[in-house]
Amino acid sequence: MSSVHETAYPRFKTDLTQRELEDIYNPTDVELRLSRRLGKTVTGRLYLLVLLKTVQRLGYFVMLADVPPAILAFLTKSIGARAVATRELLALEKSNTRQRFMEAIRGHLKIKPISKDTDAAILNAAQNAAQTKQDLADIVNVIIEELVRQRFELPAFSGINRTAQRVRNQVNENYFRTLSEPLRSEVIIQFDSMLLPHPVHQISGWQQLKREPKKPTNTEIKYYLEHVKWLKSWAGQLPTVSHIPIIKYHQYVDEARALDTPDLRAIKPSKRYALMIVLFHAQLGKALDDAVDMFVRKLRKIHYGAEEQLRDYYLEHQKRAEKLVSQLRDLLEAFQEGADDQERGKNIAAAIHENPELLIAECEEHMAYAGNNYLPFLLNPYQTQRPLLLNCIELLNLESSTADSSLIEAIQFILQNRQSHKEWLSIINANLNLKWVPEKWRKLVTGQRSGQVAEVNRKYFELCVLTEVMQELQSGDLFVADSDQYSDHRTQLIDWETYKEQVMDYGTMLNIPIDAKAFSSGLKKLLSDTAILVDRGFPDNEHVDLNGTEIIVRKHVKNEKPEALKQIDKELTSRLPEKNILDLLVESESWLDLHKQFGPLSGFESKIDDPRKRFVTTLFCYGCNLGPTQTARSVKGISRKQVAWLNLHHITEERIEKSIVQVVNAYNKFLLPKYWGSGKSASADGTKWNLYEQNLLSEYHIRYGGYGGIGYYHVSDMYIALFSHFIPCGVYEAIYILDGLIKNESDIQPDTLHGDTHAQSAPVFGLAYLLGIKLMPRIRNLKSLVFFKPDRTAKYEHINGLFSESINWELIETHLPDMLRIALSIKAGKITPSTILRRLGTASRKNKLYFAFRELGRVVRTEFLLKYLGDVELRKTIQAATNKSEEFNQFIKWLFFGNQGIIAENVRHEQRKVVKYNQLVANLAILHNVEAMTGVLKEMQEEGWPISEEILAGLAPYRTEHINRFGDYTLDLERELPPMNYKTKIL
Numbered sequence: 001m002s003s004v005h006e007t008a009y010p011r012f013k014t015d016l017t018q019r020e021l022e023d024i025y026n027p028t029d030v031e032l033r034l035s036r037r038l039g040k041t042v043t044g045r046l047y048l049l050v051l052l053k054t055v056q057r058l059g060y061f062v063m064l065a066d067v068p069p070a071i072l073a074f075l076t077k078s079i080g081a082r083a084v085a086t087r088e089l090l091a092l093e094k095s096n097t098r099q100r101f102m103e104a105i106r107g108h109l110k111i112k113p114i115s116k117d118t119d120a121a122i123l124n125a126a127q128n129a130a131q132t133k134q135d136l137a138d139i140v141n142v143i144i145e146e147l148v149r150q151r152f153e154l155p156a157f158s159g160i161n162r163t164a165q166r167v168r169n170q171v172n173e174n175y176f177r178t179l180s181e182p183l184r185s186e187v188i189i190q191f192d193s194m195l196l197p198h199p200v201h202q203i204s205g206w207q208q209l210k211r212e213p214k215k216p217t218n219t220e221i222k223y224y225l226e227h228v229k230w231l232k233s234w235a236g237q238l239p240t241v242s243h244i245p246i247i248k249y250h251q252y253v254d255e256a257r258a259l260d261t262p263d264l265r266a267i268k269p270s271k272r273y274a275l276m277i278v279l280f281h282a283q284l285g286k287a288l289d290d291a292v293d294m295f296v297r298k299l300r301k302i303h304y305g306a307e308e309q310l311r312d313y314y315l316e317h318q319k320r321a322e323k324l325v326s327q328l329r330d331l332l333e334a335f336q337e338g339a340d341d342q343e344r345g346k347n348i349a350a351a352i353h354e355n356p357e358l359l360i361a362e363c364e365e366h367m368a369y370a371g372n373n374y375l376p377f378l379l380n381p382y383q384t385q386r387p388l389l390l391n392c393i394e395l396l397n398l399e400s401s402t403a404d405s406s407l408i409e410a411i412q413f414i415l416q417n418r419q420s421h422k423e424w425l426s427i428i429n430a431n432l433n434l435k436w437v438p439e440k441w442r443k444l445v446t447g448q449r450s451g452q453v454a455e456v457n458r459k460y461f462e463l464c465v466l467t468e469v470m471q472e473l474q475s476g477d478l479f480v481a482d483s484d485q486y487s488d489h490r491t492q493l494i495d496w497e498t499y500k501e502q503v504m505d506y507g508t509m510l511n512i513p514i515d516a517k518a519f520s521s522g523l524k525k526l527l528s529d530t531a532i533l534v535d536r537g538f539p540d541n542e543h544v545d546l547n548g549t550e551i552i553v554r555k556h557v558k559n560e561k562p563e564a565l566k567q568i569d570k571e572l573t574s575r576l577p578e579k580n581i582l583d584l585l586v587e588s589e590s591w592l593d594l595h596k597q598f599g600p601l602s603g604f605e606s607k608i609d610d611p612r613k614r615f616v617t618t619l620f621c622y623g624c625n626l627g628p629t630q631t632a633r634s635v636k637g638i639s640r641k642q643v644a645w646l647n648l649h650h651i652t653e654e655r656i657e658k659s660i661v662q663v664v665n666a667y668n669k670f671l672l673p674k675y676w677g678s679g680k681s682a683s684a685d686g687t688k689w690n691l692y693e694q695n696l697l698s699e700y701h702i703r704y705g706g707y708g709g710i711g712y713y714h715v716s717d718m719y720i721a722l723f724s725h726f727i728p729c730g731v732y733e734a735i736y737i738l739d740g741l742i743k744n745e746s747d748i749q750p751d752t753l754h755g756d757t758h759a760q761s762a763p764v765f766g767l768a769y770l771l772g773i774k775l776m777p778r779i780r781n782l783k784s785l786v787f788f789k790p791d792r793t794a795k796y797e798h799i800n801g802l803f804s805e806s807i808n809w810e811l812i813e814t815h816l817p818d819m820l821r822i823a824l825s826i827k828a829g830k831i832t833p834s835t836i837l838r839r840l841g842t843a844s845r846k847n848k849l850y851f852a853f854r855e856l857g858r859v860v861r862t863e864f865l866l867k868y869l870g871d872v873e874l875r876k877t878i879q880a881a882t883n884k885s886e887e888f889n890q891f892i893k894w895l896f897f898g899n900q901g902i903i904a905e906n907v908r909h910e911q912r913k914v915v916k917y918n919q920l921v922a923n924l925a926i927l928h929n930v931e932a933m934t935g936v937l938k939e940m941q942e943e944g945w946p947i948s949e950e951i952l953a954g955l956a957p958y959r960t961e962h963i964n965r966f967g968d969y970t971l972d973l974e975r976e977l978p979p980m981n982y983k984t985k986i987l
Helices: 018-025 029-038 042-058 069-078 086-094 097-109 116-130 136-149 157-180 185-194 205-209 218-235 246-258 261-266 269-316 318-337 341-351 356-368 375-396 406-416 439-446 458-475 496-510 516-540 565-575 581-592 611-623 628-634 640-650 653-668 739-743 762-770 809-827 833-840 848-870 872-895 908-942 949-953
Strands: 398-400 424-426 455-457 478-480 544-547 550-553 681-691 707-716 721-728 752-755 787-789 803-806
Touching (some): 029 097, 042 069, 042 097, 086 097, 205 261, 205 269, 218 269, 218 375, 269 375, 269 478, 424 458, 458 478, 581 611, 611 628, 628 640, 653 721, 653 908, 681 872, 707 739, 707 872, 707 908, 762 809, 787 848, 809 833
Parallel strands (some): 787 803
Antiparallel strands (some): 398 478, 424 455, 544 550, 681 707, 707 721
8 A cells, every 4th residue: 555645646745835825826817817716704704715616636536634834824924814713714615615616617627527427537547557566656647637638626545545456466366376377287387396395405496596606716606597598498488578568577577586485475367477477587697697607707817817818928938039149140141242142042041040930830820829819728718618608509599680690500510510520611511600719819710811611620719709798798799588678679779650659759859960961960069169179279278288199187286165164064063963874864764764665576475563663773784784693683572584574575776775765865955055056966986895706796806895786876066966776897888887877766857967087988979978977087098098080181370280080980870870879768768778788889880770770979089088188177077076976985985884894695685775875875865964954054144153155165065073983982881790710610
């Protein structure tokens, strides 16, 4: 059952301002005439206006006792009356006059009274909404919206809520039947047996289904691939879940994961089997992704190892290289000294110090590794990993996302010949197309540089195929059916009919032309105008020099802070009331009633006792990383099982995200954060979280050192964190930089995004532009970035040395519809920016969209880089924004003080929940700090302290001096202690 406060059901505000009263409740001349015509007395006129104005606002008629006094006083004044006795109004309300007034108002406003038609409209709206929505509040909101559209008077909230709940239950039950009824009897028997412990291993099939991969050792990969085979063997026996809306699908998955075998046996069969089917499909998709990740990680490790061996080889054989060069010098000198061919031959023969065959062999070996060619070093480590890698490929059933199937045919060829021990395999009858083989591999694979190929080296060909598979999986040229992350992204895009319907409005919204020629012309003019402007101002630019093609950017001088800031900041810190971290969470949660967001996942379980205490304790447990056992020791009256149970059965990532939005919206109502930023920009940055090694997400991070994952946060310029991700160390962080703004549902809606140097990727710039996001990252290594001219013929007086290439406008024009289709799909929620950027992160000869987005990104990035060089204030803004992200990272680490800062969870969705718990704790602490700072600063201002806008802008909410993280300990020196006993014998 949802609360009225969780929905859009209209209700009175508790704190109406004079402006709101005038805007909402001020009667018009027509309404005043209506009141004079129907209300014969002052009391009657006032009562009619109260009913009229409140029903206009709320959509339903209220009783006088529910009307805020401020509205009553305002309307009394609006009719020119001094005061009206409340008893007279109440008497009028109890008479037939109320009904007469209500009928007149319905006719005036053209609203329909509550009737059977209202019930039918409610039922129809609920049935439509419940097909795709699971949250009861969302269904209620759709019903309210439909009633308002049809101009129905709103009935009581409880009636709408009951109908929404009943219809949602019916829709869910119908989905459960569509999944469970097609099951064959033998499958149902197997399902039932999965809920019983295995007679030997004592692990049920339901527990086996939820298995998570551990550290990808050879043994673990072998066992996990067997697990994937087991899941795939089930997939063919189960009905598909494609007809289940994505929101309900995720809800069912969350619910299934939270249930153990006794819980599952306790629910009715149709729902039980439906949840098992859904979890099988979800686990299969995730397991296939894991198999790809294992394959990529293993193969990448082989390549890294070979590169390291090549470096060692060069170091070890440096003397040999010097010897061969010395020998070459001697031969050349002997050649020059000879007068004729005969004499030269004798001199050359005398100059050869060693066996010529040995020298030739050494030359051949050296040339094999020339040009940083590490490929020959791949063979030895590949031999031990070969069975696992080929098993992965065989299990994945790869498919091509393009018409080019040559790599698929090569995969089938190596799998057919995997038992062969021949060094060379004939391809004459295999009909293989080897055009895809990279040039650096061709000699090793075919034994020749060019010409007709009749056979291939088996080991090198396998390695070459596997390496290309790894790259094409990352670029999206290959996909894995039924997987999540590596599926065919084309199926997630909107269709072309929808594209045609929406693209015009989308272009208008972003103020960009959707015609390809007009689009490229506008961008070309923007780039040209920016370049001309920066060129003109370059002589006066004191912070940037151009030495030929080398850019020299000098550090800018920091803005001076007000003299009184340091003293006021110190005084503010000393006055902030000391708070225990648990008390801080209790107070912050009480302001917002966050615990109401966390009902039972199924919506049918009985409510828990004291939900606020249970929620705050669970938040403290996981957000500060104490763990259930230590939390139970620290918080009296609650057990370890109670904490863990609530986390599993009531709390999901999505619900924590909704709570974070609620906190951000409350924070946005304070005036103090407005001095720190406008809310129109945010910064994205990552920080490493330590993990135990025994899980797939954990990876060694060379920059941070140690095993772990990356917490990636989007922090508003107002200091509050808007969104977070938890990602592996090995991925490119820029892939996730746009997700935070797209998924952000709070009142703070930035359109400018700052980032670290990871955000310099051209495809990221291109996609951000089409999403209406201004990407402005911090720039390093400017020397390595290429500036692109709008036109080859463009010349600039001062900055011409910056440019080395020009833009291919034809490529952008050709693929503009495809790029806009992706942007529209992201806006529609069909696909995330990270999903598509993962495909655009790797150059591919087949992936034309990669090159199109890269070309568009080159335009946008060059235009930004020119502004970056020409505007020192822009560089200061970017620096300040990224500093806020780094300060936030330190703040959340300070709050995550339990268990030495190591996330102990080995299940990935639980790891992601822990990171979001921690963000929620941090945001609550920031909210609490701002509330306390506001009160203290007001006191200081009244005492005469020089509080100004500059002073307020220099403050920050990341304050920890007044927060006690470790609780209060009672020191009792008077209690009696038993003496030590040295004489107790154990044996």
